[in-house]
Amino acid sequence: xxxxxxxxxxxxxxxxxDGCQLTLLDCEDELLAVAERLELAYFLEASSAVVAGPYDxxxxxxxITTPDDVERIxxxxxxxxxxxxxxxxATAGGIQALRNFGDVQELMRIVYATPxxxxxxxxxxxxxxxxxxxxxxxxxxxxxxxxxxxxxxxLAGRAxxxxxxxxxxxxxxxxxxxxLVAHGTACLGPVTxxxxxxxxxxxxxxxxxxxxxxETANTGSMATALAAQGMGDQEMDRLFHxxxxxxxxxxxxxxxxxxPKRRGR
Amino acid sequence: MVQVLGAGGLDxxxxxxxxxxxxxVGPVVRxxxxxxxxxxxxxxxPRGWTEEQDAGRYQLAPTGTDEIxxxxxxSTSWKRYLYPERTLLIxxxxxxxxxxxxxxxxxxxxxxxxxxxxCDLAALDxxxxxxxxxxxxxxxxxxxxGDVFIVAVACSFPGNTxxxxxxxxxxxxxxxxxxxxxxxHDGASHDLLVEAGSTRGAALLAEVESRAASDTDVARAGDxxxxxVAGMGRRLRSDDIQRAALDPDHPRWDDVAQRCLACANCTMxxxxxxxxxxxxxxxxxxxxxxxxRVWDSCFTxxxxxxxxxxxxxxxRSRYRQWLLHKLVTWHDQFDASGCVGCGRCITWCPVGIxxxxxxxxxxxxxxxxxxxxxxx
Numbered sequence: 001x002x003x004x005x006x007x008x009x010x011x012x013x014x015x016x017x018d019g020c021q022l023t024l025l026d027c028e029d030e031l032l033a034v035a036e037r038l039e040l041a042y043f044l045e046a047s048s049a050v051v052a053g054p055y056d057x058x059x060x061x062x063x064i065t066t067p068d069d070v071e072r073i074x075x076x077x078x079x080x081x082x083x084x085x086x087x088x089x090a091t092a093g094g095i096q097a098l099r100n101f102g103d104v105q106e107l108m109r110i111v112y113a114t115p116x117x118x119x120x121x122x123x124x125x126x127x128x129x130x131x132x133x134x135x136x137x138x139x140x141x142x143x144x145x146x147x148x149x150x151x152x153x154x155l156a157g158r159a160x161x162x163x164x165x166x167x168x169x170x171x172x173x174x175x176x177x178x179x180l181v182a183h184g185t186a187c188l189g190p191v192t193x194x195x196x197x198x199x200x201x202x203x204x205x206x207x208x209x210x211x212x213x214x215e216t217a218n219t220g221s222m223a224t225a226l227a228a229q230g231m232g233d234q235e236m237d238r239l240f241h242x243x244x245x246x247x248x249x250x251x252x253x254x255x256x257x258x259x260p261k262r263r264g265r
Numbered sequence: 266m267v268q269v270l271g272a273g274g275l276d277x278x279x280x281x282x283x284x285x286x287x288x289x290v291g292p293v294v295r296x297x298x299x300x301x302x303x304x305x306x307x308x309x310x311p312r313g314w315t316e317e318q319d320a321g322r323y324q325l326a327p328t329g330t331d332e333i334x335x336x337x338x339x340s341t342s343w344k345r346y347l348y349p350e351r352t353l354l355i356x357x358x359x360x361x362x363x364x365x366x367x368x369x370x371x372x373x374x375x376x377x378x379x380x381x382x383x384c385d386l387a388a389l390d391x392x393x394x395x396x397x398x399x400x401x402x403x404x405x406x407x408x409x410x411g412d413v414f415i416v417a418v419a420c421s422f423p424g425n426t427x428x429x430x431x432x433x434x435x436x437x438x439x440x441x442x443x444x445x446x447x448x449x450h451d452g453a454s455h456d457l458l459v460e461a462g463s464t465r466g467a468a469l470l471a472e473v474e475s476r477a478a479s480d481t482d483v484a485r486a487g488d489x490x491x492x493x494v495a496g497m498g499r500r501l502r503s504d505d506i507q508r509a510a511l512d513p514d515h516p517r518w519d520d521v522a523q524r525c526l527a528c529a530n531c532t533m534x535x536x537x538x539x540x541x542x543x544x545x546x547x548x549x550x551x552x553x554x555x556x557x558r559v560w561d562s563c564f565t566x567x568x569x570x571x572x573x574x575x576x577x578x579x580x581r582s583r584y585r586q587w588l589l590h591k592l593v594t595w596h597d598q599f600d601a602s603g604c605v606g607c608g609r610c611i612t613w614c615p616v617g618i619x620x621x622x623x624x625x626x627x628x629x630x631x632x633x634x635x636x637x638x639x640x641x
Contacts, residue, residue: 033549148549156547156554165529165565168615172533173350173560175341177296180615182323182340190528190615204296214528215566216580221524225321225616 007056007155009034010042012076014062014069015096015124019141020087021045021061027144034148037155053079057154060133063089063124065096070121070130077131084150085127088140088243092212095140097124097246124246135160138193140210140243146195163194164215167207170198179206186226186239191217212244223254266467269482270446270457271474275333276307278444281472282377282414290346291379297325298340304379311336318424318498318608321617331455334380334448337424338607342536343378343385344392347409354543355556371408379416381442383435384427386417387605388536390441394599395539405558414465417442421489425498426608428621432501434605436493438462444470447486458486499608499621502628509627510593513585517626522581524616529562531610531618532587537603542567563587588620 011021025046027034034040041051058080064070077083088094099107100123108115127133137146146162153160163169167189171178179185179201187206189198193214200207213219219240226236233254240253270278282289283305291304294311304310315335317324328335356367381389389410396406420429420436429435438445443466447458458478461467478486509515532538542561547554561568564583569576577583595603604620611619 030549037549037551149546152547152549155549155551158545158547161544161546163565163567165562165567166526168528168530169533169560169562169565172530175300175345175350177298177300177340178323178530178613178615181321181613182296182298182325187615190526190530216527218523218526218580221526221616224524 006037006039008041008051008053009038010053010055010058010076010080011045012042012058012060012062013044014060014073014090014127015065016062016087016089016094018045018061020090020139021059023086023142023144023147024059027148030148034151038151055080057082057084057151060085060090060127061087063093063096063126064121064130065124066120068119073127073130082134082154083127083131084135084137085133086137086142086147088138088210088212089124090127091136091138091247092244093124093126093246095243095245098241099124100246101241126246137162138195138211143195143197145197165194166190166214166217167192167194167196167198167201167211170194170196171201174198174202176201179204180225184229186229186231186235188222188239190214191219191222208239208242209250210243212247213250217249219249219253220255226254267458267460267478267483267486268470268475269478270459271476274459274473274475275310275446275457277473278416278469279304279307279379281469282379282416285375285377285414287375287377287414289377289379290343292334292336292339294325298323299325299336300340301343301346307333310334310380315422316424318426318612319617320426320611320619321614323612330450332448332450333457334418334446335422335450337420337422337427338382338384338609338612339380340534340609340613342388342534342607342609343381344388344536344539346376346378347389347392347413348396348403348406348539349409350560352405352558353555354558357554357556359552371405373408373411375412376409377414377416381415381417381438382420382429382607383417383438384420384429384432384605384607385536386415386438386441387429387432387434388607389415391537391599391601391603391605392539394601395537414469415442415444417445417462419445419447419486419490420493421448423493423497424608424612426611426619427497427606428499428501428608429606430494430497431499431503431621432602432604432606436497437490442466447489449482449485449489451485456482458482499606499611499619501604501606501621501624505624505628506592509624510589512627512630515627517623518581518585520626521584521618521623522579524618525580525584526616527564527580527583528615529564530613530615532562532564533560534609534613535591536605536607536609537591538562540568563590588623592620592624 150160180187185206188209189207192209193211236254293302312333315328396403417438442462449456540561541558544557566575591603
């Protein structure tokens, strides 16, 4: 395949920490193969050499937090044939969406010496609130194997194999011991979207939900179980409201179901 | 013929099985639970450990004795050794215009399972019905199941979530083993009674130091069995199962759906759940692709995804499908119950949903009946 025939790839950044686009650079063993198949046309984190659009594939990192972002994402969409949002900021609004639960004006006065220099929105919102998105890749940060899967699937013209079920299935496939049941460790795995390979439970830590809600996540029942283990309201509020705080049903959690405690809890 | 093993008898059995070139898998203590893993000697077994299991709760506990099998269902079942979590089915490679397809030969590692409980023996029989159907034999399962040597263990201490006596699958192994052990421990004496269930089991037993069991030993074994039956933590009534299947509009289905996380833990730990998905992958160069079989669960949306969406989009419909397949339609399909009463789905449900409790509630027409055992 000649260089001219390669599909072009662009990587865009909105409100984010850069960790997700760094995941692409972190694909050290596969990076040459990626560059072989795709023209890295716009990727400021890697190179200041920029090729003009339009682009075949755009990876979009970050959330929409400023009036300028609102305009720019429209232009990114216009320039992109296939738009993939990567990470919790782009798919859920990120940790910065905690502002959505409070008063942004007050936060600005507390944090900045001269808030009048700022131009910001009241909310931090996912890309899909503003433009149509072709595929969403979850995680804070994203998993590099999943990123490579999305790229490989695009190149082969097939659907990516990205499961939207719970982290529990990944845990059981790795024969991890359930930290929630066996150790009494608070774990959001049952309501959290798979994709990390059950990273935290593999190291005997509870899942803190950085991939956001799984399909049909039952946060009400989860909250009831955590409360029965002795977790207080404030602790539970913090557990559900981190990187994917603005994603339903994490956003409105915890609302425990049916108060009576279950047997054995 | 029942024998009583000498002091080092169990270790001799492990040694003899290893000498046959077998990988011996047995219960071990790991990460705060009793699970299964490869063992090198009898010293790897959970001597001195038991556990407390309840709905959504598991706690390892010391026995204060030197008993080896003083626990009930380990956290994992045996199915992963016969039907692994991930199996490569096909690897394809493109060289210029030619696609080479390589279908790996199923692995057939010689194995021995040590410590198989009666419920899990029944589960192996269920898996055999599914995977060794003459019309649709699964090559992976068939190769691995091959000549697995099975050392069963009679359950002396059923857990709080056990109900094998309801399912007529235990607590004492009746068939399907090469050797069956019963541990008898009463202060002064600590004996392992062993019975051969096959010719090769008898041959192996003959290699090990043992003496013939006395009438007293056999009587003690009977007492131990009776105590185990009496100590069964849960019960599932077969007429309740029939009644539970009758009313698809029973309010209890809504109630359990409100609690169910659809996380799929129950199906993952179930010793008979056998569903899988097929995943295709391609590499970045576009020259290599693979097809894998991976464990799947009827609790995921993808499981029934057809064009346009999932057939069972509600958790209610998925829970109902799972429960009624396991307990009712499995009989039509495989001429056996899909449930063997091991209790793992109860213990390892993060919110402690108990199928025995759900079935009992579903069997009642009065929806106001309070949940059995619900905390005050």
